[in-house]
Amino acid sequence: MSIAKYFLPYTLCLGLLWGALGTDAVKAQSATSFGGSVVGLPVPYLEPNPATSTKLSLGKSNLPWIVFSDRNDNYTTTSPGGTLMMEKLTFMQPFYVSEEKDGYLKLLRFSENMVRGLKLKDKKHAESVGWIAKDKLLLWQRSFVDVATRFPNKALTIINDVEPLVAGQYYFDKKDSIYVFDGPDLKNGKAKVALHNYVYVFKKSDDGKQLLIGSADQFVPREAGKYVKGWVSSSVVQNWGHRLYFAPYTFQSPEADVVMEKINKDRIDGLEPYKIDPLIDTANITLLGVPVQTVDESGIVTNYAIDVFNKTNNKLLTINGAELTYPGLINLIKNRSKINIIFVIDGGNAMRNHFASLTNTIQGFENSVETIFNKQNIKYGSVVFRNPSSCGGRTAKMELTEDFRKLTGFLREQSKITSNCDRGNSEQPLFEGIGEATNLVKDVAKQTNLFVIVGSTGNLGGANPSQISSIARRVADVEGRMVMLQAYNSTQTTFNDFIVQSRKLVSSEAYYAAERRKFQLVKGEAFGNQSYDFNLTDSISYYLDFPKNSLIQGGVVFPTRGSSLNNKSFNVAFYRFMDETREDIRSHIHSLDSAFRLTGIENANINPSVAKSLGGKFNQDVGESMPHNAFKFASMLKFSPDLQYQLTKGLDFDLVLNTGEFNEFNSTLSVMTGDNLVKDDNSFRKKLYQNYIEAYKKKWPMYSAGAVDKWTIGKYFSVMLGLPIIHNTFTDMKVEALKNKKEMTLETFEAYIVYLQQVMAMTRSYAQNQGKFFSNGEQYYRVRGSFFNINAPQTTSK
Incomplete structure (x- = not known):
């Protein structure tokens, strides 16, 4: 099935437009x-x-x-x-x-x-x-629009010619910005705009070599100076489509790697294969997906950003003198982004009255975790440890799973066992439980492993320095971080033992983790004089020094004597542990990335694909004066026009919308759903059909709406929203069927309305969470095509 038929090949005829007005x-x-x-x-x-x-x-x-x-x-x-x-x-x-x-x-x-x-x-x-x-x-207040769709054209600040590669100091600062000038002569610097971010083109010089750009696609007169930034060379701004993107369902490895391999086998054209840059935040689709430029029977032509420099052979020394290579950095980033959360819980008699409420609290953690980390990167596991002599059961464990419901189901079953324990406050095999938890992640030891340890009494048989050191090293060896929480505190010595042992364990593990981290650090920012000291020691919580020393290995949380850890304290501690872990990972990766960006900046490392693009313009000066090696170059890729075939390989069509476009998108979708109509009115279907016709007339006043009722609903989506819909029940139904009970039964019509309501809800929810990002200071939203193609694989994040 070809995508071409889903795009109306409009060419804006101004003569007709003037007549229609x-x-x-x-x-x-x-x-x-x-x-x-x-x-x-x-x-x-x-x-x-x-x-x-x-x-x-x-x-x-x-x-x-x-x-x-x-x-x-x-x-x-x-x-x-x-x-x-x-x-x-x-x-x-x-x-x-x-x-x-x-x-x-x-x-x-x-x-x-x-x-x-x-x-x-x-x-x-x-x-x-x-x-x-x-x-x-x-002469106008809007940026250039795409003639065929009437959507605003987006542009990207990216190199597309030789001049910036030869004289980079005149185009870029030493970080990630492009110089902007107050006139087309490009002499007087006025401002900067971010590199590899969206801009809009308002005007071009007569020779096309200079462009007047802004951060929004339109403005009111009093804010012209705010949104229109100034003039830049056309060699650092590239047309980047209007709104439609071609992308895999997920940007995460290894799933994305499988998709990349499939589509690159059938790639029609392009200087180099499509791949995902692991250094780019997956929340920002700008450079990860490929914007669609043209679609016809010959194929889908997209823009594609390729690296200016080949960084494969780059390397640097860490603070302990070890060598870290660029491929090693990429592997580190891929592993750090994968999060395994293991709940290690005391199932003994001291938890008899607390395990059930703890399970209820943990049930509410899923949303918090997904708010902080990418859902597709998270797995859960659990170990419940018990003293067999006091609670009639051995340690139980649940292997890693992506299904949070399996975790809560496991904990509910364990809660039943603990509720039948005898009364008492026996010591429990805390260290044995932590050891079992490290075994759960031994095959993913380079990933980020977070241990949420909940107990009440001290370790069975006490704890000597050798035991603490041994278990701390095991946690550090699997890139572990711990937060230890006491569910209940009492006056008996064993409860204080839990707190003391937890403090020593977290502190000792921090030491071993720090020694390991030295192999991955190029700066000493994680090692101040008090790197391993705790500076918050009240009865609520304390953590390693954050963010001053940036080594976040965990913390200890305990209630006052005679009380239980309340739900609020548990939630705050858990969220803080997750959030500070995320920030530490980001800080670490940013530090390494910043160091690697200054390596390998020389002509010999220019990407052969870039050299081929430049052709006869390529010379020995290309690349020598660049401030860093993270620059991209505008290229293209061409894919098969068979959209359905592409979707079966794990690809999707998404939209990237600025705030104004997103509001207009939602407004149009609301009109298509009939939110402005009374749904139990006998004439609702007829009025809804008229909604579709009037919306078309408003967008395309220069054309007759006579043929619209014969369009398929799939084509209507493509023309009005810019999103091709081919994978759902309603795709091939005609617009006129909306008012015709014979062509669309009441049951089908109601299902269609429910479908629209569902995709509206999913789109808005996703946009307010994973689907929003900033570019050049303006907010953008990503609309997932898979929400609309309801028979395609459903995902909520990438």
Whole structure:
């Protein structure tokens, strides 16, 4: 099944658009010099694109034409093309247009309350500031749109030509920003924008070598200077599609690796295979997925960001003199991102009255864990340890699983056993339980293993330094971190033993973990003079010094004597343990990444794919002056047009939307669901059908809506939302079936409405959690195609 038929091949015809807007919206050009009105915005400027002519401005709308100085040190003159200067303009200063003549505009000083429609409200106070050439102005308030879809074109700050690779110091700072200038001559630096982030193109120079960019796709006049950033070279900005992305269902290894292998076997074109950069945060799809540029019968053409430098042979020395290679860094990152949480719980008689409530508390942890870590990277395990002489049962364990329900089911069964224990406060085999927990993760010892240890009484038989050292080393050897919680505290010595033993154990494990960490650190930030001291020792909790020394191995939490650990303290301690672990992992990886970024910056390490792209432009200076090695280069990939075939290999189509687009997307989906209608009205289906027609007319006023009722619902989704839908029950049904009970039964219609309600709920929930990220200071949302293709594999994160 080809994707091409799901995309309506619209080419925006401005002549039809002007005709469709009617005589009230389109006015003949007025040559007033001060005739009581301002000039209307030319219709083509409502939705400009790279081919929009600035020479001709035929057809005016009823909106006032507001223009902006596109540079600093702009000057107006007293007459069109004159030499007598009248006023100096600043960057993005707004003006009304009062007259147009021979490529020049006469400007009026802007005031928000100055006009009503096109009429001047107070002609006496209207102030002319002179004439200026149109090519020195930004003539519209929107960035370039995609002609075929009418969605705003996104661009990416990424290298696409040789100049930045030869003279990087003139384009980039020493971190991750591109210099932005206050004029197209690129002489006076004005600001910076983030590298490998989204921008929007508002204007290009006549030769196409300079671009005026912003961080939003449209703006109001008073905020022009906030959102329009300035001018950059076109060699560091690349068109990056409009909203549609092609991506695997998950970016996580090893699942993503399997998908990559499958799709690269059938790749039609591209300089190098599609792969996932493990150094990029998986919450940000910008560089991990590939934006769709064109779709036709020949294939799906996408943009793809490839590394400028080959970093495979890069290496550096850690603080203990060991050698860490770049492949070693990648493996470390992959392992650190996989989280195994093992609940090690005392199942003895002292827990007789506490195990059940503890199980209920743990049941609520799943959402907290998934808020902090990626769901697909988490596994759970458990060990319940008991003194067989006092509780009639041996230690029980549950192997690692991705299913949190299996964990809670296991704990409920163990709770029943503990509830039948005899009364008492016997010592329990705490160290044996922790040892069994390390055995659970021995095959994933390089991953992040978090031990949540809950007990009450001390270790069976006490604890000597050798025992503590031995068990601490076992935990450190599996990259373990511990938080030890006392469920109940009493005056008996054994309860205090638990606290003392826990403190010694966590402190000792921190020492061994620190020694291991020295093989993976390039800075000494984790080793201050008090790296292993506890600085919070009240009766609630204490932790290793965070964030000052950044070595988070765990902590101890205990209640006051005679009381139980309450649910709030348990939740706070657990969440803090998870959150600080995440921050420590990020800090560690960032430190290593920062060090590796400064290695291998030389011409000999330029990626052969980049050299091939540059062709005859490639020379011995390429790459030598770059500030770091993390730069990407804009390339392309082409895939088979058979969408259904692609989806069976683990791929999906997603949308990336800015805040305005996301709100519009939800609004359109709400109209399609009929949220503005009374659902028990007898005419609901007919009115819903009319919703679909009216929504189309609003988006495409220049075209007849006569054929829309014959469209499939799948095609309607593609045209209105930009999302191809092929994998659900309703794909091939006609839009007209919405009002026709014979073509769509009541049962099917109701199922369709429920389907829309479900995808709306999933989309909004995902967007507010895993599906949002920031780019150049603006918020973006990811809409998962798998939510809409309901027969495709369902996932909630990548």
